[in-house]
Amino acid sequence: MQLLKDIVGQRRELEQLKAGEFFGEIPILLIAEIAGKGNIRIESWTEVTEVLGGERLARIVTTTRERISTTRSADALLLMIGATANTSWLPPTLERDAKGYIYTGRDLTAWPLDRESFPMETSLPGVFCAGDVRHGSIKRVASGVGEGSMSIAFIHQYLALTGGPDLTRV
Ligand SMILES: Cc1cc2nc3c(=O)[nH]c(=O)nc-3n(C[C@H](O)[C@H](O)[C@H](O)COP(=O)(O)OP(=O)(O)OC[C@H]3O[C@@H](n4cnc5c(N)ncnc54)[C@H](O)[C@@H]3O)c2cc1C
Numbered sequence: 001m002q003l004l005k006d007i008v009g010q011r012r013e014l015e016q017l018k019a020g021e022f023f024g025e026i027p028i029l030l031i032a033e034i035a036g037k038g039n040i041r042i043e044s045w046t047e048v049t050e051v052l053g054g055e056r057l058a059r060i061v062t063t064t065r066e067r068i069s070t071t072r073s074a075d076a077l078l079l080m081i082g083a084t085a086n087t088s089w090l091p092p093t094l095e096r097d098a099k100g101y102i103y104t105g106r107d108l109t110a111w112p113l114d115r116e117s118f119p120m121e122t123s124l125p126g127v128f129c130a131g132d133v134r135h136g137s138i139k140r141v142a143s144g145v146g147e148g149s150m151s152i153a154f155i156h157q158y159l160a161l162t163g164g165p166d167l168t169r170v
Pocket residue numbers: 001002080081082083086089130131132133138139140141142144
């Protein structure tokens with residue numbers, strides 16, 4: 001996102017292509033910033049369908065929803081890749097929300113034990129989840145790292161509770 005902001009701040013001519021729900025992923029403030037820039041042209045419902053060149057990028061082909069293709073010169077192409085939860089392979093006993101993000105702790109609706117779940121513990125006791133794929137997590141690097149380190153502490157507590165190996169001595 002910072003990279004996109006930096007580019008928006010530059011003076012050279014830019015073309016901004018919008019494919020599908022592109023703006024759904026961008027904070028409102030950044031949308032306003034983009035809309036206010038005279039050096040950005042927004043093309044709605046347009047996809048980059050081909051990337052052409054030799055040693056380096058030379059041209060891109062864009063195609064509209066009406067299947068009209070245009071070839072244009074391009075020095076650079078910035079891809080903004082969205083995030084989705086890739087969790088369909090997990091067992092159904094691992095509770096997830098409608099979008100596939102994994103429930104943990106107090107968000108769990110199906111918890112099989114008498115004891116309370118640890119924060120970041122999933123519906124499978126002893127299995128913990130941290131980062132973007134966790135339901136309700138703040139989707140940022142620093143919070144993912146923080147949740148990871150917190151999970152380690154809870155895993156130690158889980159192992160102490162269940163009589164598992166003392167990993168602090170390994
Ligand atoms: C375009 C974009 C811009 C962003 N900008 C910022 C920013 O400026 N600042 C910021 O703090 N955050 C930013 N984020 C968010 C940040 O990238 C994430 O919050 C962070 O990477 C989450 O870390 P994670 O380890 O939880 O997940 P990820 O970094 O997504 O790591 C998950 C890993 O698991 C792998 N994986 C998936 N499925 C499987 C499987 N079945 N088996 C094995 N491996 C698998 C994936 O390939 C991936 O490597 C941005 C995200 C995007 C998409």
